[in-house]
Amino acid sequence: MEKNTFKAAAVAGGSLEETKLGVWRVLTEKDDQTSLGFAMRWKKMAAILPTIQKFVADVYMLGPGLLTLIVLSKLWSGVEHVLLLHFANRVLSIIEVSLREGQPDTAAIVNAVIARFLVVAISAAVEWWRTQATPIMQNRCIHHYEDLLFSSNLQADLPTIHDNNADISLSAEPIWYHFTNILDVAQTGIETASLLTYIFQIAISSRHGPVFVLLCLGKPFIGFFARRSLWDKAHVAQATDPQYLRLRALKELGETKYRQDIISMNITNYILGEYERAREELGDTEMGAPWKIYENQHSLGLTVLTELAGDLTMLYYAGNAVFNPEKFTLTSIAMLQHSESILQRTFSDGVRQIGELRRSMGFMQRIYGVTNIVNVIKDGSLEYPGMDQSQTAGMSIDLRNVSFSYPGSTSNAKALDDVSFSIKSGQLVVLVGANGSGKSSLVKLLARLYDTSSGKVLVNGHDIRNYRIKDIRGATASLTQDHHLYPLSFAENIGLGNPNQSSDVDMIVDAARKGGANNFVSKLKEGFSTVLDQKKHQYTTHVKDLDKKTPLSQEADKLSKTIDISGGEKQRVVASRTFMRFTSGTVKLVIADEGSSALDPEGEWELFKNLREARQGKTMVFVTHRFGHLTKYADLILCMKGGRLIESGSHEDLMKIPDGEYSKLYDMQAKAFATVD
Numbered sequence: 001m002e003k004n005t006f007k008a009a010a011v012a013g014g015s016l017e018e019t020k021l022g023v024w025r026v027l028t029e030k031d032d033q034t035s036l037g038f039a040m041r042w043k044k045m046a047a048i049l050p051t052i053q054k055f056v057a058d059v060y061m062l063g064p065g066l067l068t069l070i071v072l073s074k075l076w077s078g079v080e081h082v083l084l085l086h087f088a089n090r091v092l093s094i095i096e097v098s099l100r101e102g103q104p105d106t107a108a109i110v111n112a113v114i115a116r117f118l119v120v121a122i123s124a125a126v127e128w129w130r131t132q133a134t135p136i137m138q139n140r141c142i143h144h145y146e147d148l149l150f151s152s153n154l155q156a157d158l159p160t161i162h163d164n165n166a167d168i169s170l171s172a173e174p175i176w177y178h179f180t181n182i183l184d185v186a187q188t189g190i191e192t193a194s195l196l197t198y199i200f201q202i203a204i205s206s207r208h209g210p211v212f213v214l215l216c217l218g219k220p221f222i223g224f225f226a227r228r229s230l231w232d233k234a235h236v237a238q239a240t241d242p243q244y245l246r247l248r249a250l251k252e253l254g255e256t257k258y259r260q261d262i263i264s265m266n267i268t269n270y271i272l273g274e275y276e277r278a279r280e281e282l283g284d285t286e287m288g289a290p291w292k293i294y295e296n297q298h299s300l301g302l303t304v305l306t307e308l309a310g311d312l313t314m315l316y317y318a319g320n321a322v323f324n325p326e327k328f329t330l331t332s333i334a335m336l337q338h339s340e341s342i343l344q345r346t347f348s349d350g351v352r353q354i355g356e357l358r359r360s361m362g363f364m365q366r367i368y369g370v371t372n373i374v375n376v377i378k379d380g381s382l383e384y385p386g387m388d389q390s391q392t393a394g395m396s397i398d399l400r401n402v403s404f405s406y407p408g409s410t411s412n413a414k415a416l417d418d419v420s421f422s423i424k425s426g427q428l429v430v431l432v433g434a435n436g437s438g439k440s441s442l443v444k445l446l447a448r449l450y451d452t453s454s455g456k457v458l459v460n461g462h463d464i465r466n467y468r469i470k471d472i473r474g475a476t477a478s479l480t481q482d483h484h485l486y487p488l489s490f491a492e493n494i495g496l497g498n499p500n501q502s503s504d505v506d507m508i509v510d511a512a513r514k515g516g517a518n519n520f521v522s523k524l525k526e527g528f529s530t531v532l533d534q535k536k537h538q539y540t541t542h543v544k545d546l547d548k549k550t551p552l553s554q555e556a557d558k559l560s561k562t563i564d565i566s567g568g569e570k571q572r573v574v575a576s577r578t579f580m581r582f583t584s585g586t587v588k589l590v591i592a593d594e595g596s597s598a599l600d601p602e603g604e605w606e607l608f609k610n611l612r613e614a615r616q617g618k619t620m621v622f623v624t625h626r627f628g629h630l631t632k633y634a635d636l637i638l639c640m641k642g643g644r645l646i647e648s649g650s651h652e653d654l655m656k657i658p659d660g661e662y663s664k665l666y667d668m669q670a671k672a673f674a675t676v677d
């Protein structure tokens with residue numbers, strides 16, 4: 001049980017406060033600006049009013065008529081309760097008087113009942129209109145913000161995406177919920193004000209005065225101050241309980257991707273045993289959401305006090321019944337009680353909604369923050385290739401004292417350390433070196449996926465940062481093991497190498513032939529039109545209960561089939577995309593970074609041959625560990641170690657260096673094929 005207790009302790013030099021909530025460790029700032037009392041909260045809320053205004057204006061533009069309807073319906077809901085109460089009050093009062101005097105005022109009763117029916121009918125109609133308008137507005141709203149986020153996301157460069165604060169993966173799905181929070185707060189505000197006015201008016205007219213109104217507010221007020229919400233503070237929650245983490249990790253081993261390992265290593269019983277042990281160790285430690293655990297931690301005394309406060313008015317009625325019985329009519333008691341319970345509920349709703357409103361405001365700020373995101377990599381203005389450079393078919397590259405560390409890297413070592421070399425236009429360069437020596441980092445700088453930390457990359461004599469990014473990207477074709485297949489058809493997967501010709505079937509088939517994908521793709525039932533990864537858009541219900549042979553279960557069976565292709569086949573499609581890219585006519589630099597690592601020897605040989613044939617003066621940079629059959633074509637070999645360029649030259653030059661790194665790597669590969677005596 002000890003693990004469940006709430007403990008606050010100072011950490012990080014006393015500026016942070018750590019709280020243990022079940023399996024969670026929650027960190028908050030000690031003098032958290034976000035939780036500094038009312039004044040500060042309202043000040044903060046006021047500061048983001050312009051964002052709310054913009055948000056409301058943007059949503060309004062998506063459907064002025066529909067939104068007006070929704071807002072009016074909310075306003076109506078704000079006064080609906082008071083109108084209903086008022087007419088109910090009138091009906092009851094007339095009935096009471098009639099009963100007392102034995103003379104029913106039929107006309108007055110009918111009028112009051114009709115008026116109340118009218119309000120109920122209008123409310124139902126308003127509600128109906130709102131349920132019709134809301135899904136349309138919700139859809140438009142989600143689409144609008146999804147489109148904005150998608151476009152910002154797609155335009156973000158790698159360093160921006162890796163910046164933890166960039167929030168790039170935000171989803172617009174909850175946007176409508178956050179928008180309606182604003183309307184709900186407005187509705188609840190109007191409702192509370194109108195209810196208070198109404199209660200005040202009945203209380204005064206029945207000679208009870210403001211004391212009664214204050215008693216009505218007792219419970220909501222205590223509830224408001226006793227309320228605990230983790231959302232009121234900026235916080236970081238981390239699951240730190242080792243048994244919980246182990247339980248989650250072991251559970252993850254149940255995923256299909258681990259199945260082959262688990263079967264072949266026969267470790268099912270081990271995992272189950274460990275799982276059980278972790279579960280036992282965890283005992284009753286709470287694993288739910290930290291905010292829920294936090295919320296539930298109110299004291300018994302306060303809970304009882306809040307509930308008792310709800311009964312203060314009952315005391316008032318009882319006291320008056322004894323000492324001032326003439327003060328009440330049955331109708332006034334019924335109405336006061338009814339209005340009071342509605343008021344308490346509305347007030348509690350309002351308190352919860354104000355808490356939610358803060359989250360909603362935060363969400364809006366995040367949405368607009370993402371749409372205003374500024375890329376780390378700045379665009380240049382120089383055209384590439386410029387008028388003076390268009391004659392050269394390949395890109396010339398100079399690296400001058402380039403050092404590079406990945407943004408946010410936790411390593412002390414640089415990925416590249418003071419690297420300088422020159423590549424002439426049209427040269428074929430092979431980049432070699434052990435794992436982690438900096439080869440991939442280097443080619444990423446050539447494609448300007450990142451900027452150097454210091455030093456310069458010159459392209460045709462100019463700093464790469466001065467060129468227009470779209471020109472540099474258009475001039476580069478890269479084939480790396482990091483490239484993926486897209487959840488689109490094979491034709492599009494290849495065609496996107498040159499988006500302008502992405503529907504040219506002949507070009508696509510030719511590129512697939514050169515990349516080595518044509519053979520296996522054309523054997524598929526739907527050939528190049530086969531779409532990858534469609535399974536996630538389908539689902540079945542109750543089909544598993546049916547006999548396996550029914551047409552519906554057979555159809556469902558077909559749905560669950562996915563296109564599974566091998567690692568080598570995937571690389572062939574990615575390579576075909578690169579060949580398609582050549583058809584754009586703008587490519588001047590080809591980068592192949594281990595893009596053939598999964599290919600069979602024949603496939604790799606074919607790929608390199610086809611790439612060399614497609615070269616036509618383009619500069620080519622190959623990164624590979626299996627460089628034996630490439631180095632004889634290389635104009636330049638660059639050998640990296642620990643982020644530094646340690647050797648460069650031709651194969652012959654490098655082989656002559658005594659104890660050289662390149663000759664060592666080369667000999668190791670050669671020896672692997674030598675016959676053992």
Ligand SMILES: Nc1ncnc2c1ncn2[C@@H]1O[C@H](COP(=O)(O)OP(=O)(O)OP(=O)(O)O)[C@@H](O)[C@H]1O
Binds near residue numbers: 409
């Ligand atoms: N995205 C990244 N963020 C932080 N560090 C990275 C990142 N990618 C690579 N590194 C680090 O940069 C260094 C150089 O890595 P790089 O991928 O360039 O080596 P490599 O020579 O291509 O290795 P390999 O032969 O294994 O592909 C390594 O220490 C690596 O851990």
